[in-house]
Amino acid sequence: FFKNLYTNAKIFDTICKVTEERQKEVVRLAQTSDGMLVVGGAHSSNTQKLYALAAAVCPTVRHIEDACQLTEEELHRFSVCKTIAIAAGASTPPGIIQEVKKRMAENLREECSFEELLEQSFKTLNTGERVTGVILAVNPAEIKVDLGTKHTGILPYDEITTESGVVLADEYHVGDPIEVVCTKFNDSEGTVLLSKKRLDISKHLAEIQAAVESGETLNGTVKEITRGGVVVQVKTATVFVPASQCGLPKDADLSELKNKKVPLKILEYNEQRRRAVGSIRNALRAQHKQEVEAFYATLEPGQKFKGTVRSLTSFGAFVNIGPVDGMIHITELSWGRLKQPSEVLKVGQTVDVFIKAVDPEKKRISLGYKTEENNPWNIFLKTYNVGDVITVTVVSLMPFGAFAEIMPGVDGLIHNSQISDKMVSNPASVLKVGDKVEVKIIAVDADKNRISLSIRAAADPDYVAPEPPKAKEAPAEKAEEAPAETAAEEAEEAPTEAADEA
Known part of the structure; x- marks a missing residue:
């Protein structure tokens, strides 16, 4: 018609993605069913298209506007069908679909009623409700989810992860189950916006709250530097760390922590404000304590280490040999007599030492430096x-x-x-x-x-x-x-x- 009116007419296929997916699903259902009911207005182009697609692949297909059109004759036609599918246009009211379902259930007297079989297919969802769906399609911008209702779930990229650069196709696959929360319904398009990130944040905040009592050390990444401290991202949740708890010297530049992975102890959690305060310093101390305990358990007299001179005193030298420092007494520095350890060593020098004695309780290590080889x-x-x-x-x-x-x-x-x-x-x-x-x-x-x-x-x-x-x-x-x-x-x-x- 338009081509006859306008010689240079350009025609574009503007069908929306949701409608396209719905049509594909109708074809898939029709191919695997013995009969199919398409519910919708007689003049609805969307419903008519669904009917035409189903009729092309299914032997018994009927287009009805409501349950009143299911006459005894029509019901008899479906009585020989082992599997019956029901599809509806996006604008079809849920009440009409329920009536059709009940009418079919009354007619089909089976041990497992038709109503029971379709109960989950026609279940309704509410905003904020958690639901587990099945992934229908994955593309770079969003994921489509089958929720078992007439609404197709749309999960945008921003509601999936807080990380940038994540390739959705690598992390999510068609057919995999996924837990989400409903955020916004669009009945005219038959879609519902979903969020996985909100659900994850709630879960991870619960983990943070539990860590306050358990004292568990969590791990996160410093994402933001503020005037009073830093913001650490723990999975999808965030924790504020005051400057005094960052584990850096006073007046140090906090920006050196940006994008670094850090351990974290949770100091407090406000459930109403969903706000957590943590400490990198306490986590590092606990981590160091564990390392020291493990290190002391392995020490034996005679063990050799390559250490670094940390400091010199009048009575000897302190040498770092891993997570702890040991001391070389001045009499152990030379076979001759020394007035000062600086005659033999200097700060920062790398030296070969060995364990002379260990006191795990007092956390003291005596080191030897001179040996019979250099006597x-x-x-x-x-x-x-x-x-x-x-x-x-x-x-x-x-x-x-x-x-x-x-x-x-x-x-x-x-x-x-x-x-x-x-x-x-x-x-x-x-x-x-x-x-x-x-x-x-x-x-x-x-x-x-x-x-x-x-x-x-x-x-x-x-x-x-x-x-x-x-x-x-x-x-x-x-x-x-x-x-x-x-x-x-x-x-x-x-x-x-x-x-x-x-």
């Missing part, structure tokens, strides 16, 4: 022998002789009698600290870690040094406790014994 005395015994001539450095002068460094951590004594071929009563008259002199190793006491050196023997190859006099045996405990300085102080009264002790 300078062992290195000396492997490197030098009695009779070797070496160059040493004078490090201190005593009334009975001079101490000289052979290698770091190992000193030897040059007795007054071994400084020169003439008797020397005051070593300072011949030597001074820092002098490098050539000496001969004339004796080594491996048990007591003592070394005797001789300048005189190094200068005269024919000179034979006398055997050093033996010191009186001191009680073992006293000998271990007595430092070299104490022995030196007693040297004026007993030069030989003091020299041996030193």
